Amino acid sequence: xxxxxxxxxxxxxxxxxxxxxxxxxxxxxxxxxxxxxxxxxxxxxxxxxxxxxxxxxxxxxxxxxxxxxxxxxxxxxxxxxxxxxxxxxxxxxxxxxxxxxxxxxxxxxxxxxxxxxxxxxxxxxxxxxxxxxxxxxxxxxxxxxxxxxxxxxxxxxxxxxxxxxxxxxxxxxxxxxxxxxxxxxxxxxxxxxxxxxxxxxxxxxxxxxxxxxxxxxxxxxxxx
Numbered sequence: 001x002x003x004x005x006x007x008x009x010x011x012x013x014x015x016x017x018x019x020x021x022x023x024x025x026x027x028x029x030x031x032x033x034x035x036x037x038x039x040x041x042x043x044x045x046x047x048x049x050x051x052x053x054x055x056x057x058x059x060x061x062x063x064x065x066x067x068x069x070x071x072x073x074x075x076x077x078x079x080x081x082x083x084x085x086x087x088x089x090x091x092x093x094x095x096x097x098x099x100x101x102x103x104x105x106x107x108x109x110x111x112x113x114x115x116x117x118x119x120x121x122x123x124x125x126x127x128x129x130x131x132x133x134x135x136x137x138x139x140x141x142x143x144x145x146x147x148x149x150x151x152x153x154x155x156x157x158x159x160x161x162x163x164x165x166x167x168x169x170x171x172x173x174x175x176x177x178x179x180x181x182x183x184x185x186x187x188x189x190x191x192x193x194x195x196x197x198x199x200x201x202x203x204x205x206x207x208x209x210x211x212x213x214x215x216x217x218x219x220x221x222x223x224x
Contacts, residue, residue: 035156036163037065039118043072046091060091063154064120065163067102070154077154104170107215113172114218116211117179120163169214183208186217193224 039062048056059072069080069089080086083098090096096103099117108114157163171178171189180186183201186208187194200206200220206213 037063037120037122037154037157038070039064040092043070044092046089048089049087050085051087060089062091062096062103062118064118064165065122066154067117067119069096069103079154107211108218111222112218114215115170115172116214117168117170119166119168121166122157123162123164124160167211169208169211171218181208186214190221193221196224197221 043059043061045057046060048058048060050056061070061072062068063070063079066079069083069091071078071080083101083103086098088095088097089103095106097106097115099115102117104115104117106113107116168179168181169186171180178189180189183206187197190197197217197220201217204213204216206217208214208217
């Protein structure tokens, strides 16, 4: 039964060229329901600045499971499949730039560039395992099969699936990109100032899982 529901949910796809936006997209019919795979709670009008200077204003959101910008038109969802055609996307007051096939949000521009890669893992909802606990099973293989078939998780997810956010931070110095997800990994990027950074983290009770705290940390390092 579960397999039949999933097959039915992702069975519809189409392709067309968005007028005025030089990106090929893939589409799916909409479905009502909670959609935790999206970064923002709603699709909103945004500014897509193309590398040629053209500005488009589609209604979009960001899918953290597939790491694609998703365009909404006539109650259907469409993935931007060639993000490298865009220079920047201004969505919900946030600036995104294309990196590979994904988009990273710009947190700090200078003197040290800081980005966040919004990611999410699709998991099966927890099932009772005794003593009030739950277990979760990753559906990474299922996601891979969706990718290969050209389908995306843009519709409302079945009730037995949840999305677990797993963001990654990136520091860019020139052409070099360095990623981190923990305090230890961040400190390893700046060994010359590690002691000062560690004191700052302790004094200000910095938690690396909060983007605003990481911004403070990077700006503090830049001031040293």
